[in-house]
Amino acid sequence: MDINKQLTDQQRVELTKKSYENLTLGQRVTIDNLPIGIMTESVYENDGLRAFVISNSNEITVLFKGSYGIVKGNPTTWHDEWLKTNLPILVALLSDERRIPSQLKSAAKLLNRIILKYTGERIYIYGHSLGSINAQYALANCHHPDFIAGAYLYEGTNIWLLLNQKQRSRVSKMRQKIFNYVDIYDPVTLGITASHRMVGKLCYVDSQQLAPIKQHMWGGYQFDRYGNLKLKQVDAAFLKESLSEFRLLSRSNDLAKLLEKMGQTKEIRRYTNKKLSEWQKNLPDRWGWAKLGEIFKIKDKY
Numbered sequence: 224m225d226i227n228k229q230l231t232d233q234q235r236v237e238l239t240k241k242s243y244e245n246l247t248l249g250q251r252v253t254i255d256n257l258p259i260g261i262m263t264e265s266v267y268e269n270d271g272l273r274a275f276v277i278s279n280s281n282e283i284t285v286l287f288k289g290s291y292g293i294v295k296g297n298p299t300t301w302h303d304e305w306l307k308t309n310l311p312i313l314v315a316l317l318s319d320e321r322r323i324p325s326q327l328k329s330a331a332k333l334l335n336r337i338i339l340k341y342t343g344e345r346i347y348i349y350g351h352s353l354g355s356i357n358a359q360y361a362l363a364n365c366h367h368p369d370f371i372a373g374a375y376l377y378e379g380t381n382i383w384l385l386l387n388q389k390q391r392s393r394v395s396k397m398r399q400k401i402f403n404y405v406d407i408y409d410p411v412t413l414g415i416t417a418s419h420r421m422v423g424k425l426c427y428v429d430s431q432q433l434a435p436i437k438q439h440m441w442g443g444y445q446f447d448r449y450g451n452l453k454l455k456q457v458d459a460a461f462l463k464e465s466l467s468e469f470r471l472l473s474r475s476n477d478l479a480k481l482l483e484k485m486g487q488t489k490e491i492r493r494y495t496n497k498k499l500s501e502w503q504k505n506l507p508d509r510w511g512w513a514k515l516g517e518i519f520k521i522k523d524k525y
Contacts, residue, residue, distance in 0.1 A: 225281075225282045225345060225347070225372065226257055226258060226259055226260075226279060226282065227259075227282060227284060227347040227372070227373060228372075228373070229257065230254065230257065231446075231449065231450030231451065232446065232450055232451055232452035233446045233450035233451075233452065234254045234255060234257070234450060235349065235375050236377070236441055236444065236452075237254050237255075238252075238254050238259060238284070238286070238349060239286065239349040239350070239351050239354075239375065239377060240351075240441075241275070241286060242273075242274075242275060242286035242287065242288040242289065242349065242350070242351065242354055243288060243289065246262045246265065246275050247262060247265070248262055248263070248264075248265060249261060249262060250262040252277050252284075258279060259277055259279060259284055260277040260278045260279025260280075260282070260283075260284060261277065261278055261279070262275060262276070262277055263276050263277065263278045264276035264337075266333060268326070268329045270324075270325040270326045270329055271326050272326045272329040272330055272333070272357065273287075273288035274286060274287050274288060274330070274333060274354075274357075275288070276337060278341070278344075281343075281344050281345060282344060282345045282346075282347060282372065283337060283341050283344050283345070283346050283347065284347045284348075284349070285333075285334065285337060285346065285347070285348045285349070285358075286349050286350070286354070287330060287348070287349065287350035287351075287353075287354035287355070287357045287358045287361075288353075288354050289350070289351045289352030289353045289354040289355070290352055290353045311324040312324055312327070312353075312356055312380060312382070313380065313413070315385055316380065316382070316384055316385060316413070316414065316472045317471075317472060321384070321385055323360070323385060326353075326357060327356065327357055327360035327361075327382075327385075328360075329357075330357035330358065330360055330361040331360055331361045331363075331364035331365075333361065334346075334348075334361040334362070334364075334365055335364070335365065335366050335367075338365070338366070338367045338370050343370075344370070345370065345372035346370050346371050346372060347372055347373050347374070347375075348361070348362070348371065348373070348374040348375070348376075349374075349375050349376075350374075350375075350376050350377070350379065351376075351377040351378055351379070351441075352377070352378055352379055352411060352439065353379070354379070355376040355377055355378060355379025355403075356379045356380055356382055358374060358376055358379075359376065359379060359382050359394075359403075359422040359423075360382060360385070360386075362374060362393075362394055362397060362401060362422060362423075363382075363386050363390035363391070363393055363394045363422065364390060364393075365393065365397075368393060368396060368397050371397055371400055372400065373400050373401075373402070374397075374400060374401040374402065374423065375402050375404070376401065376402065376403045376404065376422070376423060377404045377441070378404065378405070378406060378409050378411055378412055378439055378441075379403075379411070379412070380411060380412065380413045380414060381412075381413065381414035381415045381416065381420075381421050381422075381472075382422065383414070383416075383420045383421050383422065384414070384472055384473065386422075394422045394423070395419060397423075398419070398423060398424055399424065400423075401422060401423025401424060402423055402424055402426050403415075403421060403422060403423035403424060403425055403426060404426045404428055404452075405425060405426065405427055405428060406428045406430040406438060406443050406444070407427075407430075407460065407461055407464055408430055408432045408433070408438050408443060409435075409438045409439050409443075410435055410438075410439070410514045410515075411439055413468050413471075413472065413511070413514060413515070414465075414468045414469055414471075414472045415465060415468070416465045416469060417457040417461060417462060417465055420469070425457070426452075426454055427454055427455055427456070427457055427461060428443065428444060428452065428453070428454060428455075429445065429453040429454055429455040430443030430444060430445070431443045431445065464511070464514075467511040468511040468514065470511070471511035471515075472511075
């Protein structure tokens, strides 16, 4: 049996966390003495894509790295990293033009290159936050889906609206092999649904509500003594938030234009925060606006 198949839910989270470490070529990667493999590739593209490739016998593990400032930083770096790296993706989701950021395209090229390089070997994919977003797009553009043995994605924005019909059909065929973990208290998990309008199967985390940064970094996850993650069935709270966010992402081209200007000056940031607060109070999809507000006004909460 593949080593990846033997991992518990908790060990898979620990393996995904390795993407935030400074892994070096030739390094042996282990989780609780289980040999994941040898680090054979460290990928860093000009557009910011960061990933690690780990080889072990007949299986390949790919770790897509999330935004570094979130795990190593503070509320300010969380805010800045979101603006610098994840904002273009959010703008693309909100925009009628459905623009695809370069980093997502690089992730797709990487996955297809890895499959050709390691022909016949089983591919396992892990990603958190921005890493989950990159992994979702890579899977949607995978030329050889039969080689994907499993994908474990954590706390990423739903990119379904960015995908065309061919891409959606491709990931739908792989749905049983893709596990998409969602904590609805995490402000980054925008647009997640309880239907097939997402990449992979929904794994609805039965989480505890914490401060946003801790929430995003698996802080609300609860495991039993065997390492099984506590999940729950879709409830009314999830359905309400899901519908609100999907409507928000489907209609908000004006918001996209406004957000695209963010980060240039403090005045624009203040103006945007003010507008988000107004929209949150006055528009019907209050839950979706609240999550956006939590992302962009997070510095004011600490």
